[in-house]
Amino acid sequence: MGFLDSFGALVSSVIASLVLLVFAILSFFITVFIVQVGAGLAGYSPSGDFIVLSAAILATGAIVAGATPLSGLSGISE
Template sequence: MGILDSFGALVSSIIASIVLLVFAILSFFITVFIVQVGAGLAGYSPSGDFVVLSAAILATGAIVAGASPLSGLSEIAE
């Protein structure tokens, strides 16, 4: 049954990767909207490439920060 367990782990890993990719794309689109609206409220009208660049940097930072384990906070000395 080792092969079937490995195959199940592979399939679940592929499904998890697809779900995470969909969430990353969705968060990027939401971040583009937020950056564009925020720039409009501030009175700026940046070109599309600057909006996409700033949204990509913000979305990447959020994804990396969410994926990194906070190991420094988990080792609280009593």
């Protein structure tokens, strides 16, 4: 039964990776929309490549910050 347990863990890891990838793409599109609307409200009209670059930087920072454990800030050591 060890083989079936490891196969189930592999399948669940693949499904979790696909779900995280979908959420990352979705957050990128939402960030592109927010950056574009924010630039329009500020009176700027940047080209699409600058909007995509800034959205990519913001989305990457949010994903990395969400994956980083905050135990170092609370003073709790493992």
